[in-house]
Amino acid sequence: MNDLMKNKNYVIEQIGNILVDQTRPMKERFRALFTLKNIGGETSIHCIERCFDDPSVLLKHECAYCLGQMGDSFAVPKLESILKNTAEDPIVRHEAGEALAAIGKESSLEILQNYIDDPCVEVSETCQLAVQKMKHNTFMESKVSRNPYYSVDPAPPYPLDQYSTTELESILLDENRSLYDRYRAMFSLRNMESNSAALSLAKGLDCGSALYRHEIAYILGQMQKENTVQQLAKLLCDETQHEMVRHECAEALGSIATEECMEILARYLTDERTVVRESCEVALDMCDYENNKEFQYANALLKISS
Known part of the structure; x- marks a missing residue:
């Protein structure tokens, strides 16, 4: 079983290497991203988080989206740090806020509330929606x-x-x-x-x-x-x-x-x-x-x- 897990993690890390490889076409990197999303787990999340240093706003936005859809609280600290980073592109920060609400960890509510009046309207509206969703009994x-x-x-x-x-x-x-x-x-x-x-x-x-x-x-x-x-x-x-x-x-x-x-x-x-x-x-x-x-x-x- 350990060998099987090592093999699986090796494959995940190889896919992660494609995701962060800026010499690869964007379409290949997107395939890597959504493959990692579908696999799930901490190794996949770690691979996706490595991509937030990339210059592509689109790719970082999609990384945040995928982390939210995966629903794993292991990704919360990274998403919170992105939302807090006012130097980051608003498109990425907006998606990080939405992802935090998708995961729904109670501790994220206070952080989201801190940004409902963010100067960037896309971030502000996202956090308003996120707070309402987390408070709403669905x-x-x-x-x-x-x-x-x-x-x-x-x-x-x-x-x-x-x-x-x-x-x-x-x-x-x-x-x-x-x-x-x-x-x-x-x-x-x-x-x-x-x-x-x-x-x-x-x-x-x-x-x-x-x-x-x-x-x-x-x-x-x-x-x-x-x-x-x-x-x-x-x-x-x-x-x-x-x-x-x-x-x-x-x-x-x-x-x-x-x-x-x-x-x-x-x-x-x-x-x-x-x-x-x-x-x-x-x-x-x-x-x-x-x-x-x-x-x-x-x-x-x-x-x-x-």
């Missing part, structure tokens, strides 16, 4: 509103048996409502999984803060509805949009993965914004993941040693 919502995407979300959905698509759209687009309420409507619409719910969500791309629009784009990527391609493409092409919005639209288009999506993404591989062009590179690579022998070999070894 037990009943989780029982009556199934999440078909198995993600850990910034806010619980409303019970679907109590709201229509029209009512949820009204909450979603009402800028007089709290951001938390609008996020709840957002995830409720996503859980409906319908084309009409996706179109309601897409209307949210034309309003709200950058954080709000970026979350809408993320959800549309989860839903993978072709009837939202034009709305996502519009924001990706709009250079006045915050880069966190454009990046999330690119990744959503990569998830939908039609030929039209690929053509749109290819146009922005040389975008002036590093986060945007790296997102387009990664998005275009999504369909190639299963054909990468290097990662198939690593996954095969992990199955043998688990």
